[in-house]
Amino acid sequence: MAVSQIKFYYKNVTAEVIGAEHGITDSQLKELAEKTTPLIAQLNTERKAGKTPYRDLPFNEQIPAHVMALADELRPRCENLVVLGIGGSALGNIALQTALNPYMYNLDDSQRRGPRLFVFDNVDPAQFASFLDWACDKLDKTIFNVISKSGRTAETASQMLIVRKMLLDKLGPDGFKNQLVATTDPGAGTLRKIADEYGLKSLEVPEGVGGRFSVLSAVGLFSAAMCGIDIDGLLAGARDMDIRVSDTEFFKNPAAINAAVNFHYYKRAKRISVMMPYGYALKDFADWYRQLWAESLGKAKTLTGSKVHIGPTPVKALGVTDQHSQVQLYREGPNDKLFTFLQVDNFEKDVQIGPAPDCAAELDYLAGKDLGKLINSEKTATEFALLKSNRPCVTISFDRVNPYTIGQFIYLFEVTTSLAGGLFGINAYDQPAVELGKEATFALMGRAGGENLAEQIKPFARLDERFIV
Numbered sequence: 001m002a003v004s005q006i007k008f009y010y011k012n013v014t015a016e017v018i019g020a021e022h023g024i025t026d027s028q029l030k031e032l033a034e035k036t037t038p039l040i041a042q043l044n045t046e047r048k049a050g051k052t053p054y055r056d057l058p059f060n061e062q063i064p065a066h067v068m069a070l071a072d073e074l075r076p077r078c079e080n081l082v083v084l085g086i087g088g089s090a091l092g093n094i095a096l097q098t099a100l101n102p103y104m105y106n107l108d109d110s111q112r113r114g115p116r117l118f119v120f121d122n123v124d125p126a127q128f129a130s131f132l133d134w135a136c137d138k139l140d141k142t143i144f145n146v147i148s149k150s151g152r153t154a155e156t157a158s159q160m161l162i163v164r165k166m167l168l169d170k171l172g173p174d175g176f177k178n179q180l181v182a183t184t185d186p187g188a189g190t191l192r193k194i195a196d197e198y199g200l201k202s203l204e205v206p207e208g209v210g211g212r213f214s215v216l217s218a219v220g221l222f223s224a225a226m227c228g229i230d231i232d233g234l235l236a237g238a239r240d241m242d243i244r245v246s247d248t249e250f251f252k253n254p255a256a257i258n259a260a261v262n263f264h265y266y267k268r269a270k271r272i273s274v275m276m277p278y279g280y281a282l283k284d285f286a287d288w289y290r291q292l293w294a295e296s297l298g299k300a301k302t303l304t305g306s307k308v309h310i311g312p313t314p315v316k317a318l319g320v321t322d323q324h325s326q327v328q329l330y331r332e333g334p335n336d337k338l339f340t341f342l343q344v345d346n347f348e349k350d351v352q353i354g355p356a357p358d359c360a361a362e363l364d365y366l367a368g369k370d371l372g373k374l375i376n377s378e379k380t381a382t383e384f385a386l387l388k389s390n391r392p393c394v395t396i397s398f399d400r401v402n403p404y405t406i407g408q409f410i411y412l413f414e415v416t417t418s419l420a421g422g423l424f425g426i427n428a429y430d431q432p433a434v435e436l437g438k439e440a441t442f443a444l445m446g447r448a449g450g451e452n453l454a455e456q457i458k459p460f461a462r463l464d465e466r467f468i469v
């Protein structure tokens with residue numbers, strides 16, 4: 001196992017640090033270990049039985065080979081890569097790019113290792129129009145990667161239809177065929193049908209892997225590979241984390257402890273889980289985590305069908321920025337949150353602070369120090385302040401942010417989610433509540449078969465004058 005392992009630090013949830021009212025006592029930790037240990041074994045068994053296909057992604061050699069072959073083919077003629085997708089078909093792509101490519105990647109050619117990357121996970125017309133105005137005379141150098149497992153998601157389908165028309169109008173049928181890559185179900189669905197009909201290049205969302213667990217499949221790997229990210233490093237990190245999170249010894253298993261700590265606090269009225277990265281690179285992983293946690297754990301029923309309406313609320317914050325917007329609430333508001341800090345020990349690059357002018361000697365203490373020291377001091381300072389207010393905190397620290405450590409992080413949180421699902425007694429892999437909104441959109445947009453639902457929506461859509469001021 002390579003040296004740079006991410007570390008999970010949980011002393012700051014213990015009663016020893018924040019007191020017995022809010023902290024976890026030794027006996028509570030022992031109880032959590034007893035409750036969680038069988039779930040680790042159960043998950044390992046389910047995995048062997050093929051019930052958690054996401055866990056096999058880092059070991060699949062065909063996916064990266066296929067992704068790399070397509071990336072090698074397309075990169076020479078691609079200056080702009082546009083991902084069209086939403087939810088699990090977009091958040092991982094965004095998070096990988098922010099984490100593993102420089103901040104100015106799109107704007108500074110000297111910092112780019114591949115095409116510019118744009119990910120559209122919304123249907124805001126003004127945003128999309130602005131992009132299309134820019135891209136319309138660059139279409140021959142632009143590849144569109146449409147990602148949709150189902151192939152029928154209204155947002156992604158609409159974007160795809162807009163782009164298809166534009167490609168057909170500007171470049172003809174070959175343009176549509178050559179500039180579009182479809183990532184979708186291997187055998188079924190609307191996008192697969194279109195890909196087959198028009199001979200589009202395509203990649204697969206493996207069977208049984210839900211969107212939010214798919215970043216280590218072609219869904220996340222293709223844009224990463226196109227943009228010069230070492231996808232083998234990502235997968236190696238996930239494989240090495242697989243060993244750690246399969247360990248049936250609770251106190252050696254970071255996913256088990258993380259799931260158990262979250263479960264403990266949920267049951268004790270701390271139902272908000274704040275992820276706060278101290279490092280811009282990790283910012284969008286807080287977004288990715290938010291979807292993973294919310295869609296997986298927010299459920300109405302247990303596995304046995306009892307009504308529970310359960311699930312912690314994930315919140316993203318960014319250190320140091322949100323110290324100046326959220327920390328007042330986090331320290332003095334209700335003690336109803338668990339904080340997960342993400343810390344980076346060594347930044348890819350550091351910047352030294354310049355000398356203070358003579359008239360501002362009070363700034364001397366900053367002069368000559370690195371920004372890396374400042375951001376990490378602020379993390380320690382904020383955590384210290386939260387602990388002084390008896391707020392529980394855990395930290396995941398990265399020696400460095402690189403593909404290998406990011407692969408570990410992704411896999412750690414995916415397995416943490418599965419184990420948390422076991423503790424909450426719910427199905428972590430479905431999302432039934434998302435469906436009604438999707439069906440209602442279809443109905444409002446006039447899809448055949450949605451007439452009845454459209455009628456049901458009318459009274460809610462019609463504004464009641466009595467309540468308008």
Ligand code: PA5
Pocket residue numbers: 086087088089147148149150151152153156210211212213295431
């Ligand atoms: O995690 C999920 O399953 C969802 O967020 C989906 O990824 C999202 O709804 C998009 O679905 P699809 O990939 O089918 O277009």
